[in-house]
Amino acid sequence: MSHDTLFAEVTDPANRADPYPLYARLRETPVSRQGDGSYVVSTHAAIRGLIFDPRLSSEDLPPSQRPPTGNPFKDWIVNPIKNRVVNAHRPLIFRDPPDHDTLRAIVMEQFTIPRVRGVHREVEGIVEDLIDKLQGRDEICLVEDFSYPLPVMVICRLLGVPEEDEEQFQKWATVLATALEPDSRGDEEARHATATAFDAISDYMRGLIKEKRKNPADDMLSGLANPEPGKPAMGDFDLIASAILLLVAGHETTVNLITNGMLTLIRHPEELDRLRRDPERAPRLIEELLRYEPPVHFRTRKALGDIDIAGTTIPAGAPVILLFAAGNRDPARFADPDRFDPDREDNQHFGFGGGLHYCLGAPLARIETEIALNALVRRFVAPRLLQDPPPYRPGASLRGPEKLGIGLERIA
Amino acid sequence: MSADRGVVVVGASLAGLRGAEALRRGGYAGPLTLVGDEPYQPYDRPPLSKHVLAGELRPDATALPHLVDLDATWRLGQPAVGLDRAARMLRLADGSALPYEKLLIATGARARSWPVTEKTGPLPSGIHTLRSRDDAAALRAALAAGPKRVLIVGAGLIGCEAASCCRDLGLAVTLADPNPTPLARILGSRIGGVIVSCLDTAGVDFRPGTHVDAFEADAAGRVCRARLKQGAAIETDCVIVALGATRDTGWLAEAGLMADEGGLTCDVACRALDADGQPAPGIYAAGDVARTPNPLHVGRLAAFEHWGNAVAQAGHAARNMLAAEDDQQEYRHLPAFWSSQFGINIKGVGLADGADTVAVMQGSRASRRFLAVYGREGRTIAAISFDQARWLPAYAERIEAGVAFPPILGATDQSIKDFGVPDFPQPRSR
Numbered sequence: 001m002s003h004d005t006l007f008a009e010v011t012d013p014a015n016r017a018d019p020y021p022l023y024a025r026l027r028e029t030p031v032s033r034q035g036d037g038s039y040v041v042s043t044h045a046a047i048r049g050l051i052f053d054p055r056l057s058s059e060d061l062p063p064s065q066r067p068p069t070g071n072p073f074k075d076w077i078v079n080p081i082k083n084r085v086v087n088a089h090r091p092l093i094f095r096d097p098p099d100h101d102t103l104r105a106i107v108m109e110q111f112t113i114p115r116v117r118g119v120h121r122e123v124e125g126i127v128e129d130l131i132d133k134l135q136g137r138d139e140i141c142l143v144e145d146f147s148y149p150l151p152v153m154v155i156c157r158l159l160g161v162p163e164e165d166e167e168q169f170q171k172w173a174t175v176l177a178t179a180l181e182p183d184s185r186g187d188e189e190a191r192h193a194t195a196t197a198f199d200a201i202s203d204y205m206r207g208l209i210k211e212k213r214k215n216p217a218d219d220m221l222s223g224l225a226n227p228e229p230g231k232p233a234m235g236d237f238d239l240i241a242s243a244i245l246l247l248v249a250g251h252e253t254t255v256n257l258i259t260n261g262m263l264t265l266i267r268h269p270e271e272l273d274r275l276r277r278d279p280e281r282a283p284r285l286i287e288e289l290l291r292y293e294p295p296v297h298f299r300t301r302k303a304l305g306d307i308d309i310a311g312t313t314i315p316a317g318a319p320v321i322l323l324f325a326a327g328n329r330d331p332a333r334f335a336d337p338d339r340f341d342p343d344r345e346d347n348q349h350f351g352f353g354g355g356l357h358y359c360l361g362a363p364l365a366r367i368e369t370e371i372a373l374n375a376l377v378r379r380f381v382a383p384r385l386l387q388d389p390p391p392y393r394p395g396a397s398l399r400g401p402e403k404l405g406i407g408l409e410r411i412a
Numbered sequence: 413m414s415a416d417r418g419v420v421v422v423g424a425s426l427a428g429l430r431g432a433e434a435l436r437r438g439g440y441a442g443p444l445t446l447v448g449d450e451p452y453q454p455y456d457r458p459p460l461s462k463h464v465l466a467g468e469l470r471p472d473a474t475a476l477p478h479l480v481d482l483d484a485t486w487r488l489g490q491p492a493v494g495l496d497r498a499a500r501m502l503r504l505a506d507g508s509a510l511p512y513e514k515l516l517i518a519t520g521a522r523a524r525s526w527p528v529t530e531k532t533g534p535l536p537s538g539i540h541t542l543r544s545r546d547d548a549a550a551l552r553a554a555l556a557a558g559p560k561r562v563l564i565v566g567a568g569l570i571g572c573e574a575a576s577c578c579r580d581l582g583l584a585v586t587l588a589d590p591n592p593t594p595l596a597r598i599l600g601s602r603i604g605g606v607i608v609s610c611l612d613t614a615g616v617d618f619r620p621g622t623h624v625d626a627f628e629a630d631a632a633g634r635v636c637r638a639r640l641k642q643g644a645a646i647e648t649d650c651v652i653v654a655l656g657a658t659r660d661t662g663w664l665a666e667a668g669l670m671a672d673e674g675g676l677t678c679d680v681a682c683r684a685l686d687a688d689g690q691p692a693p694g695i696y697a698a699g700d701v702a703r704t705p706n707p708l709h710v711g712r713l714a715a716f717e718h719w720g721n722a723v724a725q726a727g728h729a730a731r732n733m734l735a736a737e738d739d740q741q742e743y744r745h746l747p748a749f750w751s752s753q754f755g756i757n758i759k760g761v762g763l764a765d766g767a768d769t770v771a772v773m774q775g776s777r778a779s780r781r782f783l784a785v786y787g788r789e790g791r792t793i794a795a796i797s798f799d800q801a802r803w804l805p806a807y808a809e810r811i812e813a814g815v816a817f818p819p820i821l822g823a824t825d826q827s828i829k830d831f832g833v834p835d836f837p838q839p840r841s842r
Contacts, residue, residue: 054774054783054803054823096824097800098775305822316822356802 004035011396017389023326030310038319042326044333046310051355060302067192089237091245110220127375142404151254160219172201177252181395205240250361256295256400258372276377282370285342290351297325324350382409417511422492423518424448427699431726433480438734444484449491460548465577471549495667517697521657536629539651559650567594569751571654576753579614588622600834610754675703675715681740682729698726718749759801761808762794771831787817
């Protein structure tokens with residue numbers, strides 16, 4: 001059978017619960033041209049070659065185009081200006097060097113050791129609180145009750161968003177997360193919702209930055225808004241884009257990682273028991289989880305030049321889909337790849353992507369997931385899945401359960 | 413292998429240690445002896461010119477981790493002084509002799525010292541080199557005492573790293589070199605010019621085209637001045653002589669091997685060659701001391717003072733030491749090095765000298781963040797990155813494949829407006 005429609009099957013929600021057999025078929029052609037002219041890259045070696053290839057660009061977003069509102073002032077004056085601002089100040093995951101590097105370095109500076117340690121304590125507190133609230137219930141939805149609220153609360157505290165605004169932030173994050181989903185780009189309604197949420201959160205951030213300049217605190221936004229003299233700084237538009245990115249990119253991904261983690265552990269009860277007995281196993285287990293059920297299955301890029309790889313030439317200008325989750329299950333790289341094995345050695349997965357866009361929040365995600373999974377296995381007594389497979393959200397890239405019903409004997 | 417003789421590794425160095433470990437990993441269970449002229453367990457050199465000078469790391473905190481339980485006999489503080497190949501005996505400074513079945517020579521190199529002749533008389537005190545742990549400890553103590561002006565003679569990698577550290581310590585520094593820019597021999601002056609701008613920003617007094625002729629001492633015998641060939645003088649109370657290294661092969665003078673201060677010549681399988689150019693039975697070499705043919709540079713022998721080469725070559729030599737005579741594999745290695753100075757991470761692959769063109773492929777020299785490639789006769793032979801190391805593997809692959817110059821067109825942040833002659837100095841007269 002021809003492989004040029006396989007990726008369409010990947011994006012088909014019907015295959016969301018188990019896309020891995022499709023990935024195995026895609027890997028038969030490491031770089032496979034699809035009917036729409038895009039190239040899907042699915043083996044570990046080919047992905048690895050491309051993420052370190054300087055001809056692969058992340059500036060693959062179409063120009064921002066706000067849908068017409070019918071209001072001439074908005075359609076002819078305000079929105080074109082907004083579009084221009086958005087195009088010129090994309091968040092750094094959609095930027096190439098040198099701008100990407102400058103922005104990333106500035107953001108990285110803010111992930112200071114004391115701040116990350118502080119996050120550790122915050123996460124411990126939030127996790128125990130969230131689980132305490134479930135006392136007395138014998139059925140819960142892990143996504144709604146736990147995985148979903150946690151990352152937003154953490155990123156809000158790290159950024160310095162006041163606690164009373166966290167709920168509003170959660171709502172924006174939900175809408176904006178779809179903006180990272182490559183297959184939703186064409187959807188008019190989604191674009192409209194994204195633009196509205198984007199404007200609202202941008203206005204909010206502008207105000208918050210002003211506040212952080214007036215009353216700086218020890219948080220990332222204060223750090224970004226008040227650069228030390230002589231150090232590289234970013235303008236306000238980039239600052240807003242970066243703050244939104246931290247919120248959005250750190251949100252649904254972490255939700256997926258924690259939810260997939262618990263799902264995988266309940267499916268592998270012996271591993272759940274081992275983790276319960278030995279919390280120190282968590283780091284290894286999370287690395288394997290990032291390989292086995294990664295929170296982000298693919299990202300898109302654009303070829304700037306003709307790229308020869310794995311017997312195929314990707315022509316300049318072609319969209320490239322790096323199917324990280326398929327590389328993670330490549331039998332040429334991982335022995336027995338469909339087995340969940342936390343004791344796996346040399347586990348060089350693409351769970352956080354790779355190359356220069358390697359996940360900026362990886363350390364944070366590891367901390368959150370470690371604390372979360374350890375607390376969940378410690379406190380959930382006899383957890384079982386109410387529905388397996390669970391229902392999934394529509395996204396094929398940011399793939400994760402929409403709900404994860406778990407039945408419990410009790411909460412310890 | 414004869415059970416009582418076993419393997420002797422000369423040089424308790426990075427190459428020596430990793431070579432010994434590779435022997436054990438390869439299944440060698442017989443007697444193993446490591447001989448070292450310094451009294452220390454093998455240590456890591458790269459931090460010596462960086463963190464140790466800066467006072468961030470104690471010199472004795474540089475010991476290399478042992479990756480394998482070696483179960484070896486250590487003869488430390490015991491220089492090898494001679495080799496009797498006929499009797500397969502290694503002679504040590506204390507008069508003892510070690511029998512060997514197989515020998516791995518990893519004696520490395522030593523800092524090229526300031527020439528002392530009858531005419532110059534003895535050197536004043538306060539003149540340092542930087543190669544060993546003791547060198548670094550002495551220099552660190554001298555820098556911590558707060559000299560008025562440090563003079564660094566030689567603007568190669570070590571000279572530049574030392575200059576960078578001295579400025580971080582707030583010390584006044586003069587850096588003198590006969591070439592127009594630092595790193596001229598390694599990278600050429602076109603790229604070396606970027607370091608000139610770093611020196612300028614950092615406040616280093618850089619003196620290009622400068623030949624230091626002699627040092628003068630004060631009444632206490634301490635260095636107080638460097639006299640220049642051009643007649644002028646530089647006032648200094650602390651000198652770092654950074655003129656490169658000579659291979660530690662003096663002890664092999666009578667051994668009948670192809671050895672001189674440029675290295676011990678080996679074949680592609682890391683076997684030491686005798687005076688007739690034949691592999692000497694049972695004798696292998698690895699690391700800085702080993703001068704080998706390089707598949708990327710046909711007809712040219714080179715010894716690399718590179719950390720990665722020491723590890724890889726020692727592992728390869730160990731493999732061949734354990735293999736049968738008819739299963740000696742060729743050592744293929746793409747040279748690679750790194751340096752950190754003036755807040756910049758510099759990484760290079762391939763051999764740039766001998767290039768006829770250099771082109772900035774990504775970034776720009778002005779921003780001090782770039783990747784440049786070197787070409788010779790239309791072929792890509794080397795690449796250097798300043799704070800752009802992540803792309804280096806892509807270029808390394810193409811250098812190994814010998815692709816046309818320039819490679820990788822259509823990269824992000826690419827303009828290719830900046831290309832030209834690399835400006836290497838004339839070869840050093842020997």
